[in-house]
Amino acid sequence: MYTSAVCAYCVAAKNFLRSKGLEWTEVRIDxxxxxxxxMVALAGRTSVPQIFVGDVHVGGYDDMMALHRAGGFEPLLGGKGA
Incomplete structure (x- = not known):
């Protein structure tokens, strides 16, 4: 996950992942x-967080939560693809 120090969405994303018992690698772009x-080359975006599960770009916090609500995030964690 690409993050910066002053990013409320980064904190929210980390809290969500922590609530799932997950670990991640944090890359501070600041x-x-x-x-x-x-990050910009990989994600095509300049905002943080940018979240990847393996090689799959999930997007930002809102994207991750939308994928979770749609039932697609947990299968992705299990290697099932987006």
Missing amino acids: TDPAEREK
């Missing part, structure tokens, strides 16, 4: 400009 460029 401390490493090269990582920000990498």
